[in-house]
Amino acid sequence: MAEKIHEVINRLLTAKTTRFGVPPGTLVEDISSRKAKVTLIKYDQNTYSSEEIADLTKLNDTIANADPVSVSWLDVDTVHDVTTLQSIGEIFKIHPLTLEDIANPHQRPKLEDGDGYLYLVLSAIYLDSKNKEIIKEQISFILAEGLLITFQEKPNEVFNIIRKRLETVKGRLRKMSADYLLYTLLDVVLDNYFIALNYVNEQINHLSARVDKHPDNDTIYEIQELKQELLVITRYILPIREVLWDLMKIDSEIIHESNEIYFKDLSDHVLQINESLEVLKDSLVSLLQYANSIIGNKLNEIMKVLTVVSTVFIPLNFIASIYGMNFHHMPELEYQYGYHAVLAVMSGLGLFMLVYFKVKKWI
Amino acid sequence: MAEKIHEVINRLLTAKTTRFGVPPGTLVEDISSRKAKVTLIKYDQNTYSSEEIADLTKLNDTIANADPVSVSWLDVDTVHDVTTLQSIGEIFKIHPLTLEDIANPHQRPKLEDGDGYLYLVLSAIYLDSKNKEIIKEQISFILAEGLLITFQEKPNEVFNIIRKRLETVKGRLRKMSADYLLYTLLDVVLDNYFIALNYVNEQINHLSARVDKHPDNDTIYEIQELKQELLVITRYILPIREVLWDLMKIDSEIIHESNEIYFKDLSDHVLQINESLEVLKDSLVSLLQYANSIIGNKLNEIMKVLTVVSTVFIPLNFIASIYGMNFHHMPELEYQYGYHAVLAVMSGLGLFMLVYFKVKKWI
Amino acid sequence: MAEKIHEVINRLLTAKTTRFGVPPGTLVEDISSRKAKVTLIKYDQNTYSSEEIADLTKLNDTIANADPVSVSWLDVDTVHDVTTLQSIGEIFKIHPLTLEDIANPHQRPKLEDGDGYLYLVLSAIYLDSKNKEIIKEQISFILAEGLLITFQEKPNEVFNIIRKRLETVKGRLRKMSADYLLYTLLDVVLDNYFIALNYVNEQINHLSARVDKHPDNDTIYEIQELKQELLVITRYILPIREVLWDLMKIDSEIIHESNEIYFKDLSDHVLQINESLEVLKDSLVSLLQYANSIIGNKLNEIMKVLTVVSTVFIPLNFIASIYGMNFHHMPELEYQYGYHAVLAVMSGLGLFMLVYFKVKKWI
């Protein structure tokens, strides 16, 4: 997990520097780029179609022939394919600076009112169920009347659940406009935040058990790392609330007034995520203080053992040493029961000490 | 108590995820659901009736025949019975999203101005007198002219005190409108916060006494847990103030202007609860610091004992060891009073050391 | 002092709960109630009269015959006498909720604009010079044109200084209206805050001296308690500023515009009290950190003594033990000066160690 965090910070930092010296509004071709998979889903209350668009020029016809009541959802599964981005930018007349923001996977969440469309970008996190890692990716949305374009940083299955619902359930989602689709996708994004926090909570419980037993350096290290991971997540989630507020206040016909209540609902979810984050962070701080107190108490216990043993035996040993001296004239040595008397004194002294420590609650 | 907190956090987190992938505004049937008990209390200055409504369809007639000056209070004792919720929703024309909020027991406190009614939801806490636990439950209120509907998360006796008062005392409560009933119930909710804090205060006193005597790991653990419980309570109480503010500012005829002073009174109580919470939290932080200082001081005391014993006897033992050597030529061994001289020197040295430590205030 | 604080928190918490289940606006008869002493002082520039009112019905006449230019100051020395409160409430037409606030000695400071009067309540603290305790009491003021009523929580002599000034000095106070009398009394209340803080400052100096000498558990406990006492005082003083601001902004003829400058003056005093509180709190935090550092340094010193003694004597003792072995063939034992050589070696080694520790600055 530790490496993950440093990676996150590294990306946060290197994001800007890789663009260093390049004029703004220029798309930088990424080395790891591969052809993006572009999927177009069209639906209304009765019909549903889904096709992968290999040749983007066909998209023009599709858009032109658009049924005014249907909704089109165009999904681009990676932002590292600059050619595809540029083509889509031209077809839908997206501003070059917006395109650059889409391509650069290190934006702060924000909402921009473009010419005929809204541009919304935010950071999603989801739990990689295999590696038990929290993955961060940036998702960009272009919302126009009857059209939603989603740009994912890298291919993943976060939105599959909605695709399946669109295909199988003729419910409310199929009747509503494109902004409702946006709401549904954002809801899935926030659900994934809850899942991730749930996983963090489990980890805290594990760490808590480990602190109880044996608060070693590794445990403390992991608590620190988890705390920092929460800090980074906080930085992802907090600006989303501003974005949702802007979305509700925006004077745009693309967001239907009757749907504003749904975005308010999302805003409440963000608040709730943030409060859970605060509680989790407080848990970790408490856990650290608890671990430190336990370390302190352990030291006390160790020292008590040492002190009891030393304090009991050092004086006894001293007595034995006295009668181990080789003076010619030591009358006690010649007593018939001198040896037994000394043993008795020693036993008495030792017992007395043990009782004393018992009273002091050291043993 | 520790488990309670984690449970609270777990519920906070799982709340959202159980709804995962479900379209908004859909009521999820809870497994633990059982038939809700619905009680209708009708009263005015002179009459009072209370009946359990088994067949909700009868409710329609009751409402239709309502006396314009009387107040109806409909109490639903669990929100996990989806069928009952839906029936009530239809009868009183409550918006599906509001119904969903009522059913989902993990809402942030909020006030919503519905169509002809006000919807208010908040978290109540009360002290389970048997298990000495602080229980949290969500309570929803639907307030309309002459009508108050209360939805409790699970059956409990929090509002019994008001039912008895309505039945037995022909006081102010019987003369006033439905919003005054709401005020009275909210007052009971806040009273229960005071009782819970009172219990926390007692626990702090117990913990304080334990820290004085013996600040072990368990004590520190319980302080941490109590601190976190207070943090969670703070998250419940703080938004209630906003809700009350909204209630006073709202431009709705359902809240009679002459009763606004009572809601202002509640708002003052919330402030006072919050201040008590702050004082209690500060107490716990101080207690922790105090415990850590005591642990540190204890270590010092243990080390003093070890140091005094070691420092006194190690040199004496060394002297004895010298005269325990077996050299053939050790003139002192043959002195008549060599043994006594050495004993005298040892006693002197030991006494000197004790005096030295006495002066240094170590013993 | 520790008990005092817990008492304060207890009262803060129990305040509300004793009223539990009682309809608002009802005066609860206190068990500890006794007949209140009601004193009426009337004065203008030339005349001054003071009488104890035993029969409150006479008050009606006195008020009716009031000289329009004179000021009446009615002082009620305890709020636990419900009968008296109710009589006064009827005579001066005070709202029942206001009366209840007066009777309940755990209000947050606030200002309310009643019908023809202003109601102001705040917490005063004063130093009990005998027991060296900081006592808190609640004082309520009802200000009307030409009339000031003061309600003290329990009988005390805080306002005697003003009574004496009214009686003996024909100064500005005698010429001014009732709101100026209010200002004068509030000024005395704030002066008592300064005196209490002064006492706290002295205590900090005492504690500081004790930390220097011997930072034991008691000292740390008292620092913590004093810190918490300051926190409670902060909660008393801070809302007073809001109250004074409200007083200045209020659109009421009872506060003469020419006297507003005096209330602004009081507001400055509250700021100054608060800043002193902050400095005192910072002092206590520093003192605690200092105490902990001293405890840590003490441990180091103890350990140095132990380490020096052990490190010097353990090797020497080992040498002695070697020559205390009983092997038949140990050539050194038979040397003429073997014993002296060993003693020389031991002395040399011991000296070397002492020099080494001297160089390391451990002794």
Place this chain on the structure above:
Amino acid sequence: MAEKIHEVINRLLTAKTTRFGVPPGTLVEDISSRKAKVTLIKYDQNTYSSEEIADLTKLNDTIANADPVSVSWLDVDTVHDVTTLQSIGEIFKIHPLTLEDIANPHQRPKLEDGDGYLYLVLSAIYLDSKNKEIIKEQISFILAEGLLITFQEKPNEVFNIIRKRLETVKGRLRKMSADYLLYTLLDVVLDNYFIALNYVNEQINHLSARVDKHPDNDTIYEIQELKQELLVITRYILPIREVLWDLMKIDSEIIHESNEIYFKDLSDHVLQINESLEVLKDSLVSLLQYANSIIGNKLNEIMKVLTVVSTVFIPLNFIASIYGMNFHHMPELEYQYGYHAVLAVMSGLGLFMLVYFKVKKWI
């Protein structure tokens, strides 16, 4: 330095209480009062005169004959001479409450718009170069058209530099109005803050060096004291910014609009002082943490020495003690080379232990 701080807090606190029971607006005659020295400087672009005014009644004539383009600067070198204050108050028609504020050397910085004049009071600090102490004094300014009166708490030479510049340099200062003179004097006050902080910075460097070498109790005490001194200075400087803001916003002809830029400049300086204060405070907090870590590390080092010595010699000593037993039948004792074998074993064991500790990096 410690005494200085406590003195400051004491004065902060006693300030109010000495006035206890005195009606507001009354000048309290200070015991330590002596006749104030009043100096009048008059200048315009061409002329400059400076005279000490012994008889304040002459001041009336001087003011009456004032040249409309010249500026008069009246400096009163102590506020403890009540008679002088009252005379000046009468001549320049200063409000009694303002006069009281001038006389009471414990005001919060503030700006008041009087009748025909502005009253400004703030706290100056300067470094006493002899005793290396930071001295605080209160300075009051009365600014009217063509007139500036300065009241210093006690005689000092802070403003001498400006007097000399007025006398010798026919620069911008000689051409400008009285508000520019105020700006110049405030600039000197802020310069003295920089000098004092510079001195604090030097002290931090000294303390830092001491912590590196030997972080004893004295060092920690001085760090704490310095931290608190900075807290007190923060309380002096922060309100000055508010005052300067009020000065810029004030709708008064006494502040010429063209000079507002200079007061904005001062406001920037206050910000810069405050930022330096924050950096210095952070330095001290870091220094304390560093000192505590060093104390912890030192303890570790001490314990390592003790542990190494004990762990090496205690087992060796045990072996020697075994062969010091007096059993009749101990075959090893009779071996020809038993003694040498034991010595060899001991050396081997000791060496092994030393190597072990070397590997563990304890020595």
Place this chain on the structure above:
Amino acid sequence: MAEKIHEVINRLLTAKTTRFGVPPGTLVEDISSRKAKVTLIKYDQNTYSSEEIADLTKLNDTIANADPVSVSWLDVDTVHDVTTLQSIGEIFKIHPLTLEDIANPHQRPKLEDGDGYLYLVLSAIYLDSKNKEIIKEQISFILAEGLLITFQEKPNEVFNIIRKRLETVKGRLRKMSADYLLYTLLDVVLDNYFIALNYVNEQINHLSARVDKHPDNDTIYEIQELKQELLVITRYILPIREVLWDLMKIDSEIIHESNEIYFKDLSDHVLQINESLEVLKDSLVSLLQYANSIIGNKLNEIMKVLTVVSTVFIPLNFIASIYGMNFHHMPELEYQYGYHAVLAVMSGLGLFMLVYFKVKKWI
């Protein structure tokens, strides 16, 4: 690095004091001054020229003959050459106070709307790649229609990258107005912040590795220093955001409305830098806590070794000492297998202890 920070604080503090007593608006001749190198770059879409201006009087002609569509960029490579500053001030009619701000290298970042120009000053930091130091310098910008003047504190190559781009690439930069050039230069400044933070991040990784292995005093010292360096950088970067906000809100024709989006972009970068700073600061705080916990755990480990060795051998040694006593009548000594029995008892006792400690997980 430690020295660097103290130097920074020193400069922060001495900045103001070196000007002490000097009338405002006066340029102070710096001792370290040398002739500034002044470079004029003129470009439009088609032409580009760059020349070093040795004789500033020629500048007048150049400016007069300025082509209305081209952009002039005048770069002054040091602010310590007062003569050059004054000449430029006269030629471009810059206000004396602005000139003084340019010359004084310790300004807070700010934007001022001058007469026909905008004045912007901020602090840049860049990483000295040779010495691996973070260098701070102040950069001032004077922006007028078609003209940008940059004043660097000392000669460096930060802007070379833009010079090269202007010369070689006929891109957007060559087509845009002077405010776009300002944007490009500010972008480079912020890029350098990212690079510096990147370097800090690397250092944190190095320190983190050192803490894992051996958290000595040096490591802790460097963590503290790095933390403080970040605090200083925060103080540089935060006001830049305000400046950019002012720049966007300013009602000036010099900033073309169509370019405002670029300054908004910069503002986002500042936010991002600040968030990275927060994450880095949190990392360092965590690292310190981690280091302290490790120190505490190390102490526990050391004490365990001491305790185990002492507790095992002290009782064994005591047994040996008993049989080393010289009593005449000690029956055990004469037993045939007494010696072997004692050895067996000792081995058993020692083994038992080791098992006991093994169970307790101390070894």
